[in-house]
């Protein structure tokens with residue numbers, strides 16, 4: 032039996048009073064890799080924000096991992112986020128501390144206390160993104176692609192059931208984008224579910240996966256060649 036990670040039924044998404052997307056009905060099963068595409072302003076980020084609880088669900092039914100978005104209150108949001116790994120276009124690393132301490136900060140904030148277990152986990156996630164030797168570097172000492180790998184490592188810290196990546200290659204050159212995509216693909220192959228918003232169509236063609244388009248306030252699956 033497939034395990035459903037995201038289930039939306041007749042969802043409408045608003046920014047303030049503006050309807051951004053409507054009639055969204057979809058399921059994402061465990062292990063899937065799904066692209067969300069669409070032109071600027073079509074609602075990709077609003078969709079992602081709804082999934083990670085940054086935009087409240089006002090209309091329809093939505094389940095993300097084992098959270099009912101419609102019943103969630105403010106205090107539930109951190110618990111939802113612990114089940115998610117979120118990756119942004121602009122990396123969002125803390126500039127005042129090195130990679131190890133960026134990762135340790137997240138572990139501590141999510142309840143980890145044992146120093147040796149934290150060190151072990153940090154080594155494990157850095158290894159997954161091929162950055163094991165860069166733990167003592169500060170963010171400004173890393174390239175954009177390396178910073179994004181660290182951001183992906185950070186997203187893996189709490190073994191998330193779902194990774195939400197909003198334009199993860201938006202600030203990267205084409206070659207570095209491909210390298211970051213390979214990392215995401217490896218992570219997906221190890222069984223993790225990934226939803227990635229992007230407008231990089233070249234990347235989608237290179238790494239074809241299920242693709243859902245936001246257009247004219249609607250979301251629908253597209254076949255690759257019609258992208």
Ligand SMILES: Nc1ncnc2c1ncn2[C@@H]1O[C@H](COP(=O)(O)OP(=O)(O)OP(=O)(O)O)[C@@H](O)[C@H]1O
Pocket residue numbers: 046047051069070071072073074075076077078230
């Ligand atoms: N915080 C906000 N308050 C009000 N309106 C917003 C807010 N954020 C986004 N919007 C509006 O919602 C619509 C969808 O924006 P969204 O950021 O979801 O699109 P997007 O597809 O992610 O675009 P991009 O590719 O440029 O990131 C746009 O019309 C935008 O102006």
